[in-house]
Amino acid sequence: MTEQLKQLRDRIDSIDSELLKLINMRAELAQQIGHQKNGVTYRPERESQVLARLQQLNPGPLTNEHITQLFIEIISACRAMEEPLSIAYLGPQGTFSEEAVTKRFGSTVAALACNSIDDVFRKVESGTASYGVVPVENSTEGAVGRTMDLLLQTSLTVCGEIELPVHQCLIAQQTDLTVIQKIYSHPQSFAQCLGWLNKHLPNLQAIARIDTASNADAARIAAADKNAAAIAGRKAADVFGLKICAKNIEDDPNNTTRFLVIGTQQVSASGKDKTSIVTSTSNRPGAIHELLAPFARYQVSMNRLESRPSRRGLWEYVFFIDIEGHQQDENVAKALEEIRNKATFLKILGSYPSA
Ligand SMILES: O=C(O)C(=O)C[C@]1(C(=O)O)C=C[C@@H](O)C=C1
Incomplete structure (x- = not known):
């Protein structure tokens, strides 16, 4: 070892000793805060403020990410x-939902893989899990209907959102594409990679495309068949010991899935929030225009408007709406109050920090 290398490593050692002390001091303070709280430990609004502040202060060279x-x-x-x-979260292990859990909560949580979106809701409703993470929309494929239907029925609240760039890989036991006879994946992932599959796979006509309940299931099946491949994330390749034949095979490089954090708490304002509501109105000309007019009047921006069958009558719909701001912000509160008076139904799903 050169003298210069030794000196640099000595400096890293002394910085690490400082960091160790400081991180433990931070943990002790968090513990003290924990003793002062009655009830809810997880405070999404505070975590979002802590991260936003550090991003503003960050002098580099480390990136904000x-x-x-x-x-x-x-x-x-x-x-x-x-x-x-x-x-x-929607399991099994190795799904994008699991990545979304780590992206928001970090690794020091117990992640419970569930068989279905329904099961995620049930686990949180019954108190078996503290929170749930469910996919709600994909930038290529649109809304996840089951999540929206369950949001309508549940007593749970939306406590957060997570945006996860979704990079799909073609994974298999080996990287020789000519031996592949079957490809397994979730239907949404097939749809996200259609262009790539059509362009890059030799013998495409002879290859069977088989739908699975999740990408991780597809990877598990491909791990047991040398003539099979799966479309899934990098994490699924790690979990099932598969090789990456091609990466970033999604047709849209900005392909992103948005997840919601569901729980039982009302989240306080962070200063940069969103509010999700479900509403409906009578079926007559101009009714939707009138219903939404207060948003324009009180300068509330609408980020998303999605309709779903209400399941209460033929051709009756509910509208899922995301707006900017917290339900306690004055303009948002006034707009929602007016909407409540006009709507045949209004449910505020929750306010939470914007991703
Ligand atoms: O500020 C708090 O309420 C804390 O408990 C501390 C802390 C943190 O480590 O910064 C930890 C958990 C909460 O979700 C928010 C922040």
């Missing part, structure tokens, strides 16, 4: 000193 990832893990460990959280 690096800093965010590091601090999510630090917060995750500090939070666990206050109370261990369990997070239900």
